[in-house]
Amino acid sequence: MRPSRRWGRTLAWTFVGSLAATFAFAGATWHTPWQRIAVQTLSNLLFAGSCVSLCVYALPIVVPIFRRRLRFPLDWMAILAALAVFGALGSLGGAAASRARGIIPDRERFMSWYPASLKISIYFTFLFGFSGTVIQEMRTRLATTTIALRTKERDEAEARRLAVEAQLASLEARVDPHFLFNTLNSIAALVRDSPASAERVIEQLASLMRSSLDRRASSLVSLDEELATVRTYLEIERVRFGERLRFQIDSAPGHGAALVPRLSLQTLTENSVKYAVSVARAGATVAVRALAQDGRLRVIVEDDGPGFDPSSLPEGHGLQLLKARLAMVFGDRAALGIESRPGRTAVALDLPVETMPPAPSIETPRDDPGRDLRCL
Numbered sequence: 001m002r003p004s005r006r007w008g009r010t011l012a013w014t015f016v017g018s019l020a021a022t023f024a025f026a027g028a029t030w031h032t033p034w035q036r037i038a039v040q041t042l043s044n045l046l047f048a049g050s051c052v053s054l055c056v057y058a059l060p061i062v063v064p065i066f067r068r069r070l071r072f073p074l075d076w077m078a079i080l081a082a083l084a085v086f087g088a089l090g091s092l093g094g095a096a097a098s099r100a101r102g103i104i105p106d107r108e109r110f111m112s113w114y115p116a117s118l119k120i121s122i123y124f125t126f127l128f129g130f131s132g133t134v135i136q137e138m139r140t141r142l143a144t145t146t147i148a149l150r151t152k153e154r155d156e157a158e159a160r161r162l163a164v165e166a167q168l169a170s171l172e173a174r175v176d177p178h179f180l181f182n183t184l185n186s187i188a189a190l191v192r193d194s195p196a197s198a199e200r201v202i203e204q205l206a207s208l209m210r211s212s213l214d215r216r217a218s219s220l221v222s223l224d225e226e227l228a229t230v231r232t233y234l235e236i237e238r239v240r241f242g243e244r245l246r247f248q249i250d251s252a253p254g255h256g257a258a259l260v261p262r263l264s265l266q267t268l269t270e271n272s273v274k275y276a277v278s279v280a281r282a283g284a285t286v287a288v289r290a291l292a293q294d295g296r297l298r299v300i301v302e303d304d305g306p307g308f309d310p311s312s313l314p315e316g317h318g319l320q321l322l323k324a325r326l327a328m329v330f331g332d333r334a335a336l337g338i339e340s341r342p343g344r345t346a347v348a349l350d351l352p353v354e355t356m357p358p359a360p361s362i363e364t365p366r367d368d369p370g371r372d373l374r375c376l
Contacts, residue, residue: 055086055129063133079133080126087125179237179270180205186239201239204232212263219329222355223290223297224256230265230288237273244283245273252292257355260299261325267318268301268347276305276345297353302346310338319347326351 019041023029062082066075183205190198211229227249238245252258269286276284287302313320319338326334330351337348 052125053090055083055125058082058086059129059133060136063136080130083125083129084122086129087122090125091122182240183236186236190239197239201236204236208232208236211266219262220259220354221262222256223251223258223260223299226260226262226265227251227288227290229263230269233266233269234273234286237277241273241277241283244280245277246283246285247287248285249288250290252290252297255290255292255297255353258292258297258351259354260297260349260351261322261329264322264325264349265299265301267322268349271318271347272301272303272305272345275308276303280305292353295353297349297351299349299351300346301348302344304343305345307340307342307345310340 019037059079059082063079066078066082070078183201187198187201187205190201208229231249234245234247234249238247265288269288272284272286277286284303284305288299289302290297290299292298310319319336323336326336326349333352335350337346337350339346339348
């Protein structure tokens with residue numbers, strides 16, 4: 001709360017309390033002349049203002065000290081004793097102000113007024129001091145509880161984010177051990193019959209593993225780069241499956257720089273090989289198509305395998321992780337659609353067309369054409 005607003009409220013409540021004290025302690029009634037009520041209320045206001053000012057300034061200092069050094073109920077006893085001291089000091093301050101204002105014209109009248117003024121001062125001190133301390137204590141506890149809840153919510157959100165990131169990192173860096181072992185076996189067979197083919201497959205495998213295991217790479221790559229990874233993967237798998245694996249890749253012309261999640265299409269293609277090609281004696285056809293229209297990129301991985309039930313995907317499945325990955329990277333601007341039935345399964349990525357900003361070019365300063373760049 002702003003200081004001006006806090007002092008405004010304090011002054012308003014002090015005036016209300018002073019007027020109430022005029023009727024409660026000074027014997028005023030509704031038939032008392034308003035001039036007398038005004039003078040008595042002004043006197044009460046001087047005494048009350050002195051006490052309230054002491055409470056406003058001193059309580060925030062002494063209360064934390066009592067809280068740290070004393071246990072309950074000794075801390076509250078010390079606070080009440082401090083309020084009594086503030087009341088007595090406030091009463092003296094109010095008396096001095098009253099004498100200065102001419103409200104108490106002589107010493108004899110002061111002696112008759114002071115007991116009542118002391119009573120009023122103690123009344124205001126305990127009223128405002130005790131209630132203010134309790135309210136401030138409740139506000140402090142509420143603020144502490146609110147901060148603790150927000151910290152807990154933040155920690156839980158951070159834990160969920162880290163868990164999702166760990167799952168996504170697992171998806172990005174995943175190399176199927178069965179795929180690796182099968183490829184190595186295929187290479188071993190090619191070494192004897194076709195060393196040149198074996199060398200080519202080794203280079204393709206190295207390229208694929210580099211894409212899968214490079215943790216420093218960006219989570220987004222161009223469509224052309226991702227399709228190149230998909231082609232490399234399918235050519236490696238065709239060494240093992242032969243004519244059982246048939247594939248075609250069609251890219252949207254002019255949109256090869258559009259960004260897609262790294263290894264997303266490779267993951268979808270791997271699912272098609274695993275659940276469509278490997279389970280059928282005749283194999284299957286895998287088609288990857290990229291279309292662009294109205295600022296959207298749609299990439300579809302399709303196969304003619306037996307299909308599956310999209311509603312029964314287990315938690316942690318690659319498609320589920322890919323959905324979470326799309327939500328993390330693109331928010332609600334991207335979607336993953338699945339259509340599957342016997343003879344046709346299509347998984348479609350619907351993404352906004354975004355590209356990497358061009359890297360800034362480095363030019364030789366024109367004002368010094370003879371500068372030797374080798375010293376940089």
